[in-house]
Amino acid sequence: MxxxxxxxxxxxxxxxxxxxxxxxxxxxxxxxxxxxxxxxxxxxxxxxxxxxxxxxxxxxxxxxxxxxxxxxxxxxxxxxxxxxxxxxxxxxxxxxxxxxxxxxxxxxxxxxxxxxxxxxxxxxxxxxxxxxxxxxxxxxxxxxxxxVKDNEQNRYYWGRRGPSVHLRYEVPENRSFKWFYSEMTVPEGQDPIGSYFMANGFGEGYFGIQVNSPTERRILFSVWSPYQTDNPNEIPEDERIRMVRKGIDVYTGEFGNEGSGGQSYLRYPWKAGVTYRFLNSVEPDGKGNTVYTAYFYDPEIEEWLLIASFSRPKTDTWYSRPHSFLENFNPLYGHVGRKVLYQNQWIGDEHGNWHPIGTATFTGDDIARRAYRLDFAGGAEGQRFFLQNGGFFHPHTEIGTAHTIPLPLNNPQVSMEALP
Structure with missing residues (x-):
C-alpha cells in the first residue's frame, strides 16, 4: 500500500x-x-x-x-x-x-x-x-x-494501568463500628498479573489479595501514616505506623508512592473460583492512637490467620468509610480484564452487634471520571456486588450510581475470643 x-x-x-x-x-x-x-x-x-x-x-x-x-x-x-x-x-x-x-x-x-x-x-x-x-x-x-488524552500528572501511566473502581458501602449512622466482615470471590480466568482485589477498605487503609507474578500471590494489609507523603523516609518519627503484632510468615515494613505507611503481606497461593473470608477491626486505644488489625480465613486448614496489627499515631477513630476496590497496579497488563464478586458483608459495632450491608455506591478514579477509559463496571449481580475493569469492554456503569442486593441473613459466626 x-x-x-x-x-x-x-x-x-x-x-x-x-x-x-x-x-x-x-x-x-x-x-x-x-x-x-x-x-x-x-x-x-x-x-x-x-x-x-x-x-x-x-x-x-x-x-x-x-x-x-x-x-x-x-x-x-x-x-x-x-x-x-x-x-x-x-x-x-x-x-x-x-x-x-x-x-x-x-x-x-x-x-x-x-x-x-x-x-x-x-x-x-x-x-x-x-x-x-x-x-x-x-x-x-x-x-x-x-x-487517554494527556500525560499531565503522569496520566499515561495511570491510563495504561486502567481505571480503578470502588464500592462505597452504606451503613447505619450514629454508631461506632469496630469490625468489618466480608466474603470475596475472584471468578476463574479473571485474575491476571497486577490485580489487587481489595475486600475490606477503611478510612486509613485497605485489606485484600494480589497477583504479583506468575508464581506469587499475596494477602496484603496496609495502613497509611497521618503524615502526607509518597516517600516513607520523610515521615517524622512520631507519625510512623507501628507494628503491634503480626502473623506467622507475615512480612511487615513500609510502603510509598501512593501515600506512605505500614504494610504487611502473607505470601499465600489463593485460587480463583474459591470464596475467601476477611475480617478486620479499627479501635481507638484511648491514648491518641488507633489500632488496626486484619484476619484472613484459610479454608484449607479452616482457621483464621492473623495478618498484622498496626498502631496509627495521632488518630482517634472507629471504623470509617467501609469500601472495596479493584485495581491493576502493573501498566503492562492494563489491557487485560479482571472481575471480583463480594457477598455476605457485615459491619459490627463496638457493642458486638452485627449490621448487614445491602447498598453500595459505585465510584471510579481520575481516569474513569475523565472518561479516558470506559472499560469499568460495578454494582449488583444477583445476590452479590461486583467490580470489573480492564479488557476494553463496553458498556460501562455510570459513576455515582447506587446499587442494592438482598440483605444477608446469617451474621458472621466468628468467635472473637478465639482469634489469634
Whole structure:
C-alpha cells in the first residue's frame, strides 16, 4: 500500500479540520500484546520494536459506528519496514519508508464501542520496525472518541494501568463500628498479573489479595501514616505506623508512592473460583492512637490467620468509610480484564452487634471520571456486588450510581475470643 507524503497529509488534515479528529498518543493507549521478548510501550510510544513476533495493540472508543481515516505518526528512520494493521477481520499492509514521519492506514468502517488496532511486523531492512508515537483519526461525521488524552500528572501511566473502581458501602449512622466482615470471590480466568482485589477498605487503609507474578500471590494489609507523603523516609518519627503484632510468615515494613505507611503481606497461593473470608477491626486505644488489625480465613486448614496489627499515631477513630476496590497496579497488563464478586458483608459495632450491608455506591478514579477509559463496571449481580475493569469492554456503569442486593441473613459466626 502507498503512503501520503508529509506535506500532503498535513494538507489533508487542514482541509478536514472542521470534522471530528483525534491524536491518540501511543504512550497512554497502546500495549505489547505478544512476543517472546519484552518490548513494552514507553511514554514516547512504540520505540524498541526489533523482533518480528512482537505485536502491539492500540485502543480507542467510539460512541457510534463511523467511517474513519487513520494514520500513524513516526520518528524518521534510515531503513524501510513493512508492517500490517488489523481491526477485526480487515487487515492491510503498509510501508514505512526512510525519513517518513506519517504513514497512511487508509479508511475503515468501524462499529460503536472499543476498537483494537493491531500492529504486526512483516519485514524490515534495518534494525527496527519503526518508532511510532501517535495514531491520527479523522472522520467526516460527528462522533465522540475516548482515549487517554494527556500525560499531565503522569496520566499515561495511570491510563495504561486502567481505571480503578470502588464500592462505597452504606451503613447505619450514629454508631461506632469496630469490625468489618466480608466474603470475596475472584471468578476463574479473571485474575491476571497486577490485580489487587481489595475486600475490606477503611478510612486509613485497605485489606485484600494480589497477583504479583506468575508464581506469587499475596494477602496484603496496609495502613497509611497521618503524615502526607509518597516517600516513607520523610515521615517524622512520631507519625510512623507501628507494628503491634503480626502473623506467622507475615512480612511487615513500609510502603510509598501512593501515600506512605505500614504494610504487611502473607505470601499465600489463593485460587480463583474459591470464596475467601476477611475480617478486620479499627479501635481507638484511648491514648491518641488507633489500632488496626486484619484476619484472613484459610479454608484449607479452616482457621483464621492473623495478618498484622498496626498502631496509627495521632488518630482517634472507629471504623470509617467501609469500601472495596479493584485495581491493576502493573501498566503492562492494563489491557487485560479482571472481575471480583463480594457477598455476605457485615459491619459490627463496638457493642458486638452485627449490621448487614445491602447498598453500595459505585465510584471510579481520575481516569474513569475523565472518561479516558470506559472499560469499568460495578454494582449488583444477583445476590452479590461486583467490580470489573480492564479488557476494553463496553458498556460501562455510570459513576455515582447506587446499587442494592438482598440483605444477608446469617451474621458472621466468628468467635472473637478465639482469634489469634
Amino acid at each position: 502507498g503512503f501520503l507524503p508529509p506535506f500532503i497529509f498535513q494538507l489533508f488534515l487542514l482541509l478536514t479540520a472542521s470534522f471530528p479528529s483525534a491524536t491518540v498518543p501511543l504512550g497512554g493507549n497502546a500495549y505489547q500484546t505478544s512476543g517472546t521478548m519484552l518490548e513494552p510501550v514507553s511514554g514516547e510510544g512504540i520505540s524498541s520494536w526489533s523482533h518480528i513476533d512482537t505485536e502491539y495493540a492500540i485502543y480507542f472508543y467510539l460512541d457510534k459506528g463511523v467511517k474513519v481515516t487513520m494514520a500513524l505518526n513516526a520518528q524518521p528512520q534510515q531503513a524501510r519496514a513493512i508492517l500490517a494493521a488489523r481491526i477485526g477481520d480487515k487487515e492491510q499492509e503498509f510501508t514505512l519508508k526512510p525519513g517518513q514521519t506519517s504513514v497512511d492506514l487508509g479508511t475503515w468502517d468501524l462499529g460503536p464501542g472499543y476498537q483494537c488496532l493491531h500492529l504486526t511486523a512483516v519485514d524490515r531492512e534495518g534494525s527496527h520496525y519503526g518508532h511510532f508515537t501517535d495514531l491520527l483519526i479523522t472522520t467526516q461525521e460527528e462522533v465522540s472518541i475516548h482515549y
